[in-house]
Amino acid sequence: MSVKLTEEMLKALPDDRGHFGNYGGRFVSETLFDSLLQLEREYERLKNAPEFTERFDRDLADYVGRPSPLYFAERLTRETGGAQIWLKREDLNHTGAHKVNNTIGQALLAHFLGKPRVIAETGAGQHGVATATVAARLGLKCKVFMGSEDIKRQSLNVYRMKLLGAEVQSVDSGTKTLKDAMNEAMRDWVTNVDDTFYIIGTVAGPHPYPMLVRDFQSVIGRETRRQSLEKVGRLPDAIVACVGGGSNAMGIFYPFLGDEAVELYGVEAGGLGLATGQHAAPLSAGRPGVLHGNRTYLMEDDDGQISATHSISAGLDYPGVGPEHAWLKDIGRANYVSVTDDEALDAFRRLTLVEGIMPALESSHAVAYGVKLAGEMDKDQMVVINVSGRGDKDIHTIAERDGITI
């Protein structure tokens, strides 16, 4: 990188049009435009207003159970024989993943905007559950869109959403996964824009979503920073997080963007291997394009049609990625790598057996890369892996691999 980017420059984005360099923006049909402007205005007004922040902070503490621990994985570290491995335990949040940090923030925005109905898309079902949860608590009507393929893979979460009072709409169009659920949610939103708030689950979509989801999720990075200083007396040498849309990664990266010495690693789903084309790794093997309201790296064919993706984890099975990650890749501030299905499964088993912590298959991608990285680092160094969610929802997938029917 020829120009040294200051912390202020890194953190000043997006610009007032919602751009992170060439990425981001507001590529939506006209009907939604005014709603996005209204959301942006309301968010700018509320984000530093005590009536909003005090309630958000209180909910994160008393309802989600924050701060989540930064845990020293002593046995895993010893077995790996390299840098100290610390785990940021987002799996211990209420509803079992980092997703709830964001849904609490957006549901509060819906409340302040006076919208009685919320909708969401979901892949693994974690964001759907987190949305249904806050909707139940605030008495909002809730509809969650989920690809029919994912409904099969994540039946437990589907039932959880229904128990929480949400309607789960099966989406049969296209590839029947997360991207199609997002298309369908957009269609619902454009139809019901007057009374409906769209709670997007990741740092993608039209501006201001990538910004506000990042802001809500940055509590992960702020805590990690403080906990590192308190427990180890220094900042980590490396931070590793999985990247589908990229919200848990953006949340833990953001407060460290200005700390040049802290290496950031985003781990994409390598599926059956990048060479096979059967993966969900747009930053590693895609190119820039426009989908779902923003310009970012995409998996697409030569004609600009979006490709089908593959990952063992439904939450990473998405052909795009948040625009801020696209920008961090281009300027070289973060490294984006990939891990295959098999490597993620091995990491799932290893963390379960060695530390008694069952990570979500999404988070297992971060564990796989983080452990590999730690093994190549010195013993006096420190790696933080974001365990973005717990693995209970994936037990069926694991059992199936073992030929066991539960």
Next chain:
Amino acid sequence: MSRIEATLSQLRRQGRKALIPYITAGDPQPGETVRIMQTLVAAGADIIELGVPFSDPMADGPVIQLACERALRHHVSLRNVLEMVREFRQQDTQTPIVLMGYLNPVEALGYETFAEMAADAGVDGVLTVDLPPEEADTLVPLLKARNLDVIFLLAPTTTDDRIRRISQHCSGYVYYVSLKGVTGSAQLDATEVAQKVAHIHEITALPVGVGFGIRDARSAGMIGRVSDGVIVGSVLVDTIARYQDKPEALHLALSDILRPMREALDELAS
């Protein structure tokens, strides 16, 4: 003067309204598209909106989504669509053609290449559903430099400020989306549309075409009365789906939908 402007100003002089059918290119198969376009013209179309198939048509309802899927089974690309326009132009040098679609296929081809190829093939206008003027400052000058009209959408939620701003970037006509929803939605409120279109006419001199929810002669007549033209999509695309295996019947069925609309619009003139 562009072919679109010429067509619309001639209609205006005659006191007539534009009939603007939409079909998805390559549906039900690529070889059929040019013939379908000719059928539409014979049945009274003034302008044709030709949809470029996209894998993720977020602003469209199920009818046009399925049309995209049918076309994409034949791998119909933006380049293929431009070839279809070129072929159509060999027979018909009068009827304006507007390409309607999503931005990503245009990004993949490259803005400059696209503008060049579209002008060369005989395209007259471009409407990109997910490209608001705020994001269009690179593409619009490239299109305008080649005398291609750039058409933008206005919606029931568009504020006066935006109507003003969008009209400044727009040429040919503005496309007023008659309802909050996706293509193929049914709940059209003619009174509300009349008020909004009258209001748009106060702000801009551009002709206003109205689309979404127009499915028969009655709705075409109602909307034609208050606008400069009607855009008809899903009912035609749905017919293409139903007759996909009966090509001869398909052309008759499309004419049978369009002709009564043409008559209803022309009755307004008398």
